[in-house]
Amino acid sequence: MELTNLETVPGRTIVRHLGLVQGSTVRSKHLGRDFLAGLKNFVGGELRAYTELLNESRAEAIERMVAQASAAGGNAVLNVRFATSNIAAGAAEVMAYGTAVVLE
Amino acid sequence: MELLVQLAIFALLLLVGLVFGRASEQRHFREIRRREAELRDVLVFNERRPPADRAFRQATLVVGSVVIAEDYFKRIAAGVRGFFGGRVTVYESLMDRGRREAVLRMKEQARRHGATLVFNVRFETSSLAADGGAQSTMFSAEFIAYGTALVPR
Numbered sequence: 520m521e522l523t524n525l526e527t528v529p530g531r532t533i534v535r536h537l538g539l540v541q542g543s544t545v546r547s548k549h550l551g552r553d554f555l556a557g558l559k560n561f562v563g564g565e566l567r568a569y570t571e572l573l574n575e576s577r578a579e580a581i582e583r584m585v586a587q588a589s590a591a592g593g594n595a596v597l598n599v600r601f602a603t604s605n606i607a608a609g610a611a612e613v614m615a616y617g618t619a620v621v622l623e
Numbered sequence: 624m625e626l627l628v629q630l631a632i633f634a635l636l637l638l639v640g641l642v643f644g645r646a647s648e649q650r651h652f653r654e655i656r657r658r659e660a661e662l663r664d665v666l667v668f669n670e671r672r673p674p675a676d677r678a679f680r681q682a683t684l685v686v687g688s689v690v691i692a693e694d695y696f697k698r699i700a701a702g703v704r705g706f707f708g709g710r711v712t713v714y715e716s717l718m719d720r721g722r723r724e725a726v727l728r729m730k731e732q733a734r735r736h737g738a739t740l741v742f743n744v745r746f747e748t749s750s751l752a753a754d755g756g757a758q759s760t761m762f763s764a765e766f767i768a769y770g771t772a773l774v775p776r
Contacts (some may be wrong), residue, residue, distance in 0.1 A: 521682065522683070522684040523682045523683070523684055523771040524684060524743050524745065524769060524770060524771050525671070525672070525673070525682065525742060525743050525771045526671065526672070527672075528682050529673055529678070529679040529682055529773065530678060530679060562639065562640065562643045562644050562647060562694050563640065563644040563647065563648070563691075563692050563693050563694025563695075563697060563717075564644070564647045564648070564651065564691065564692065564694070565651075565689055565690065565691055565692075565724075566690045566691070566692050566763055567690075569690035569751065569763070569765070570688060570689050570690045570765075573688060573690065573765055574688060577686065577688070599684055599769075600745070601686070601745075601747055601767060601769060602747065603747060603749040603765055603767070604749060605749060605750060605751055611749075611751065611765075
């Protein structure tokens, strides 16, 4: 499965468009990690636990998007975009979406 | 008496934020400058299409992300600034730092793939502040930079 946020894959031809595919996951950031993050808050700086959490979430969102694309018979997702939104009470949604296509 | 204790705690937190927060930010900026110099040969574009007259062997999605939180001093300083209005420099440096770190992580990932170019770079920033709890109203934000890494043929 090829993933790119370009509109085409350089050097390859798009044979068929399969439409929009998306994957998303909602994770809570209050899970034990929050205590340490709370302490860290007085000093500021990178909250590594959250960086990791959101990276894991993004990987999962991509995985779900890819599953949808391959179920539709695609072998690439083009024009991939990400969106993170902070929904209520410490939970964040991470979403990935793009266009599934068949490359030659 | 109780007020005095609370005031002391407040002053202590402010001092911790000012001293340690600033020190860690300056350390981070030094590190960012060093890595930026190191990764200067990975070129980054927000152009949507790579040049048509060059051939590429591989195109991969690369993502760099980081979550940065404010310190206690920044929070209070921003609160005071919010009262008078104007440039909130304590947050400007935080945003700058987060975005540059995200770009660096994206570039590092691109280099691991052997890429020299990253096209169609997009930024995404989201605030993780609104968590409802009265205790943890500290501001933190996630910065993402992503694009397509290209390995020249």
